[in-house]
Amino acid sequence: xxxxxxxxxxxxTVVAGTPLIIVALGLLVNEKxxxxxxxxxxxxxxxxxxxxxxxxxxxxxxxxxxxxxxxGMAMAALFGVLVLTLMANQVASGLALAIFGVGLAxxxxxxxxxxxxxxxxxxxxxFIADLPLIGEALYNQQALVYFxxxxxxxxxxxxxxxxxxxxxxxxxxxxxxxxxxxYPVIRxxxxxxxxxxxxxxxxGAFLSVFYTPMWAExxxxxxxxxxxxxxxxxxxxxxxxxxxAYLFGGVMITQLFIQGSGLQIDxxxxxLSSLPYWATIVVLVAISRNRNxxxxxxxxxxxxxxxxxx
Amino acid sequence: xxxLEARAEPSRLMSWASPLLAVAxxxxxxxxxxxxxxxxxxxxxxxxxxxPVKDLYALSELLLKATPLMLCAIGLAIGFRxxxxxxxxxxxxxxxxxxxxxxxxxxxxxxSALVLPAMxxxxxxxxxxxxxxxxxxxxxxNANEILVSLMLVYVAQLFVSWLVFGPWKDPxxxxxxxxxMFAEAATLPIVIEGTRLHFGFAIALAALVAxxxxxxxxxxxxxxxxxxxxxxxxxxxxxxxxxxxxxGLLLGGAAAGLAGMGEVAGPMGQLTDKVASGYGFAAxxxxxxxxxxxxxxxxxxxxxxxxxxxxxxxxxxxxxxxxISMVFQGMLLFFLLGADVFIHYRLRLRRRGA
Numbered sequence: 137x138x139x140x141x142x143x144x145x146x147x148x149t150v151v152a153g154t155p156l157i158i159v160a161l162g163l164l165v166n167e168k169x170x171x172x173x174x175x176x177x178x179x180x181x182x183x184x185x186x187x188x189x190x191x192x193x194x195x196x197x198x199x200x201x202x203x204x205x206x207x208g209m210a211m212a213a214l215f216g217v218l219v220l221t222l223m224a225n226q227v228a229s230g231l232a233l234a235i236f237g238v239g240l241a242x243x244x245x246x247x248x249x250x251x252x253x254x255x256x257x258x259x260x261x262x263f264i265a266d267l268p269l270i271g272e273a274l275y276n277q278q279a280l281v282y283f284x285x286x287x288x289x290x291x292x293x294x295x296x297x298x299x300x301x302x303x304x305x306x307x308x309x310x311x312x313x314x315x316x317x318x319y320p321v322i323r324x325x326x327x328x329x330x331x332x333x334x335x336x337x338x339x340g341a342f343l344s345v346f347y348t349p350m351w352a353e354x355x356x357x358x359x360x361x362x363x364x365x366x367x368x369x370x371x372x373x374x375x376x377x378x379x380x381a382y383l384f385g386g387v388m389i390t391q392l393f394i395q396g397s398g399l400q401i402d403x404x405x406x407x408l409s410s411l412p413y414w415a416t417i418v419v420l421v422a423i424s425r426n427r428n429x430x431x432x433x434x435x436x437x438x439x440x441x442x443x444x445x446x
Numbered sequence: 447x448x449x450l451e452a453r454a455e456p457s458r459l460m461s462w463a464s465p466l467l468a469v470a471x472x473x474x475x476x477x478x479x480x481x482x483x484x485x486x487x488x489x490x491x492x493x494x495x496x497x498p499v500k501d502l503y504a505l506s507e508l509l510l511k512a513t514p515l516m517l518c519a520i521g522l523a524i525g526f527r528x529x530x531x532x533x534x535x536x537x538x539x540x541x542x543x544x545x546x547x548x549x550x551x552x553x554x555x556x557x558s559a560l561v562l563p564a565m566x567x568x569x570x571x572x573x574x575x576x577x578x579x580x581x582x583x584x585x586x587x588n589a590n591e592i593l594v595s596l597m598l599v600y601v602a603q604l605f606v607s608w609l610v611f612g613p614w615k616d617p618x619x620x621x622x623x624x625x626x627m628f629a630e631a632a633t634l635p636i637v638i639e640g641t642r643l644h645f646g647f648a649i650a651l652a653a654l655v656a657x658x659x660x661x662x663x664x665x666x667x668x669x670x671x672x673x674x675x676x677x678x679x680x681x682x683x684x685x686x687x688x689x690x691x692x693x694g695l696l697l698g699g700a701a702a703g704l705a706g707m708g709e710v711a712g713p714m715g716q717l718t719d720k721v722a723s724g725y726g727f728a729a730x731x732x733x734x735x736x737x738x739x740x741x742x743x744x745x746x747x748x749x750x751x752x753x754x755x756x757x758x759x760x761x762x763x764x765x766x767x768x769x770i771s772m773v774f775q776g777m778l779l780f781f782l783l784g785a786d787v788f789i790h791y792r793l794r795l796r797r798r799g800a
Binding site (some may be wrong): 174214216217222223224227228229230231232235236237239240242243246290353355357361362364365367368404406407409410413414416417421423424427430 | 593
């Protein structure tokens with residue numbers, strides 16, 4: 137492999153992994169508070185379409201990202217009302233959110249299907265972007281790539297070094313005890329759910345405004361579900377989310393590079409495109425086969441409704 | 447202030463009333479949506495909700511649309527009852543369609559009366575085989591069946607597109623992603639002359655009856671219901687969790703595969719890359735709105751079919767994208783999940799500090 141190919145593959149891997157990192161880290165916080173939101177795909181789709189529409193109308197991609205974040209949060213709020221206030225089943229409500237979000241996004245996005253956006257130029261970090269091999273790939277990137285790294289470090293600190301993070305984890309492990317000590321369990325869970333929605337919205341915005349500056353129905357293509365799988369794969373640890381997301385990014389772009397390389401290989405492109413989905417299944421199996429890994433690491437109250445007895 | 451207060455026992459009345467309440471709320475929501483889109487709400491209501499039931503032909507189209515929904519939903523309901531979350535009916539539907547298409551393409555010209563029964567079997571087997579993957583990975587490796595079955599939907603979609611763009615493409619099809627039309631012997635007979643309603647509808651009704659019998663009259667069905675309501679009790683009683691996972695997924699997959707077979711051998715008459723068009727996902731809503739029982743699913747599938755056709759009508763007459771159906775379908779499920787809270791809780795007026 138020559139150096140420039142390596143650099144461009146690394147670049148593409150980082151780009152492909154970024155939305156997964158942002159969404160999966162949001163879901164991780166969500167799940168650490170004990171709430172399982174399977175609606176990530178729907179929140180991403182809404183984030184993507186809102187960001188695209190606002191960017192298209194205003195010409196400002198950052199307004200677009202803000203709109204995507206807002207749309208994701210609005211969807212998450214809907215989910216929150218169902219499962220936190222009305223104590224509906226989390227699995228069913230999450231599925232409803234996924235189906236509804238994808239449908240609503242298709243509906244809202246119809247007028248934007250044939251429009252393209254101007255590509256947003258990357259931000260070059262002086263000096264380190266000149267590093268050989270990796271400089272161009274890592275430090276001449278979209279702003280949201282740097283955001284995903286900041287999010288990772290911020291979350292590491294928040295979850296393991298801050299008091300608020302400790303409270304969040306307590307709410308996910310044992311809501312009854314957290315309530316007994318006097319923490320507002322439901323309010324904290326709302327905040328976590330809204331954070332998850334905000335990040336899913338930003339992830340969607342990254343897809344439609346930066347990654348492929350366009351909107352098409354179904355463009356999220358299962359990334360919300362893959363992000364959910366990533367959180368399990370990472371056993372609820374931010375570092376493993378990062379590693380996993382880049383592995384997936386690598387799988388996604390490898391098949392693109394093979395298809396685009398002009399190598400005359402006799403393998404149909406559609407079957408090659410299914411690789412990331414098979415990869416998701418394989419890692420799920422790899423991590424789940426030891427029952428204890430999941431049992432020891434998942435937040436104890438994950439998916440269980442909690443209602444403080446007044 | 448208003449407060450939710452736990453009921454001593456779940457309300458039987460509310461468990462029946464809440465789907466009706468959800469439908470009513472969805473209709474009101476529909477009026478709001480049409481008004482918000484700048485359409486006359488009354489006209490919108492008429493086009494969306496009344497056009498699909500305006501005459502016999504419209505009704506036959508409604509039953510036609512309800513057929514795959516009913517089939518997929520009854521299969522899913524069996525699993526859902528035991529907390530086996532098969533979300534991949536969409537993919538199992540496609541694999542059923544592929545298997546049936548294989549039979550039709552290779553044996554359809556033989557004009558044998560065995561072609562259709564073989565297609566029915568192939569459809570069910572194809573769907574079940576696709577569902578066997580999450581069942582195996584769940585029982586053997588503890589891998590979450592929600593995520594695995596869902597990933598396989600994307601794989602199935604890509605597989606179907608490969609087939610219809612590649613080896614099975616109709617050579618005289620002007621490069622459209624579709625197979626050639628099936629021969630007469632590989633097409634389901636029409637049940638009402640002058641409509642498109644085919645024999646698959648009868649199969650779907652039979653599946654509903656079979657599903658009812660399985661869930662309410664068989665020991666395996668009983669075990670699955672117990673497992674869904676009280677997992678610990680089921681474990682204590684020695685019911686095998688693995689067997690339930692296998693049963694739930696295989697039956698769900700087979701039913702979805704049958705639905706796929708019904709589409710290619712019925713209204714489509716060929717395999718295209720748009721074969722599933724969301725039926726497998728919509729069936730999840732049907733199963734929930736139908737309260738996971740056969741009669742409920744029958745009614746819910748008719749309602750969901752109405753929303754599909756309403757969307758097509760809205761596209762034709764109101765110039766709205768037909769994805770508006772999905773908005774209504776999602777709204778329906780949300781309202782249902784919200785209304786369900788009153789099964790276990792009641793509203794109580796309480797003064798602050800009291």
